[in-house]
Amino acid sequence: MSFPQFAFNNIRRNGRAYIAFFLSSVFMVMIFFAYAVFIYHPYVTELPMGDTTATGMQIASIIVYVFAFFFVMYSISAFLKSRNKEFGILTILGAEPAQIRRLVILENMLIGCLSIIAGIGGGMLLSKLFLMLTTRFIGMDDLPFYFPMKAILITIGAFLLLFFCISLFTLVFIGNKRTLELLTGTNKPKKEPKASWFFSLLGFALLTVGFVALRSDLNGGTIMLAAVTGIAGTYFFYSQLSVLIIRLLKRNRKTVWHGTRLLWISEMSYKMKDNARMLFMVTVVIAIASMSAVVILSLDQENREQFTNNDFAIQYNVYTPSDQMDMSTIDSRLEAAGLDYQQMYLEYFWSDADQSAVSVMPLSHYNRFNTILGKKTFQLDSDSALFVDSRNEKDQAQIDRNRFRNYAEGDTLTLNLEEGSLQTRVTATDVEPRFATLIYSTGVVVLADEKFEEVTQQIKGNRLSGKVLYQIPAWGHAVPDRHSSEAMVSDQLLSSADTIRSDNASSDENYSGFLTTRYGDFERYRQGTALFTFLGIFIGLIFSISSASFLYFRLHTDLEADGKMVHSLSKMGLSFQEMKRSSTVQIAILFFLPIGVAIIETLVVVKPFLTEFGITNYTMPVLTVFGAFVLAQTFYFIIIRSRYIASLRKMMV
16 A cells, blocks of 8 residues: 555545534635636626626635634644544554654645635536626626636635645644654643633723724724733633633532532533633634625615615705706606606705704795695795704714714894894704705704895805705615616616706816716615625635534534543443533534634624624614524534434443
8 A cells, every 4th residue: 555545545444523624624715716706707807896896705705714724724734633542552563753644744734635625626617607606696787707827827826825835834733752652642631720810800801992093083002902902811711711610619519519510510621621722712813804795785775774774765965056057967767757746846054053063045945845745835024043953863873973063942143144143043854864864954044035045145056055846656676676666767867967067167167066866876885895895705605614613613622532431321320311401502502602703703893894884774784694603503513412412322331
């Protein structure tokens, strides 16, 4: 039997240990290859957002590659530690250290080559589906299939280099241990795990510092401080604080000395200490994936809410207000599509009222706005004013950051103008949060038309602004698809934006304003977030599968020692049901504790970040992301638990 055959037989005999690692490696190669197929597609640069999407794919590929490096290194190091006895026997039989190192390199490279072949093969079969899903999800035109020779060569080269470098790194884990150390390395009795009060309190303090940093003003320094202290605190939580908590729990005999609790609590103190690094890595991986997914889904939800809350499907923002606004291009497009519409014009300017930022508009424009929306109209005399509270929920949550005064009926309002001030009495009030997004104002002062005309004579013309708004009942508020009437008319109008601007430009003005559509804004924002959502889904899948593989490797590594303990306890009367209950609790803690910690860390981090974006409602994204991770982890837990318990059952008397 040749040396390569010997290496192959070693892999075949340890197939149960290598299968999860092999499948995870195949999956990572396949995802990397799929990204490469898109990046190097000959037609991708010709598509809208093609360059941006390709750049995003490149970043995702780098993330996958870096993660694959650490994943493979950790997995191989775990295998090598569990094979110390095998290496010791080979040493007794005459194998030299150089031959053992050569064996390890051959095994790693053999698994790597098989993973690359299987990953590229699977990627080739799914490449057409991947291209279709990518373009459909992001909203791009379909890309034809092509033979991705460049993607194949890059994938082969990248992962051959990865497996070869890791094979060299793993030689450090073997070292130059003596034969007796190799033979007894996994059989030495473990010392009772101990935890340091100092490092336990340090871990708690680091987590507290990270929490406080995120509750202060967010900037580069506070974000970096929160990231460093949070990651370090998470490590000390697993390596020190959790062990300390279990040791303190074991002192309560009334609680611990009951049924199988003594068995699994005692075992967990060892498992938490032994698996601290693995649990730390799984937690960080899941937390990063969860944070990214929650932020992306929250932004997408916010985009949809802005669409559904927008009553005006078309807006023309006027920079040079005029009595003769030419909207014939828009009108003709809507009439050609057979759409009924209502048009209105809002003219306003920004000012200060008693040091409170407000917008000022004429009564006729405000009444026209209310008529279209089915609200009541108002009457004002020349010495009175209507105050409109236009704050939305986000503005109210951040009221301390904004200059705002809520006037009541009978209050005197002082409007600060460029040439003096105007005092008027508030005779009516109203609430209209739509103005927060329409004219970006938290408070609106409505004056009688003649008074508004008088006031505008005292301000510079370039301070006046206007909006032409179109309400189209047939389009409703539901988010349309790409082939709907709103989407097609919106595309046509946006392509005619230059014509509309030139129609309204005066002799000394070349730029009169700009056109926006409800669907155009939604689709542009959706395409930007869709790319990150799509990439996040695949990266999250990799992290999820890899975290389950980490746990499987550790359980398999401990299987021999756990089997010996179960064998001894079964002689003393431990039943299968008791063993099953104890093992289930231990595996459940290893699987779901990282999920629980990651959920807490995600909630702590995303709240201040989303608040900075003005997003306060993120319940559904949080439930969606956490539900997906919990379901995936439960699926892995059920499969791995059944295999682990079946293996232990064979070792019972």
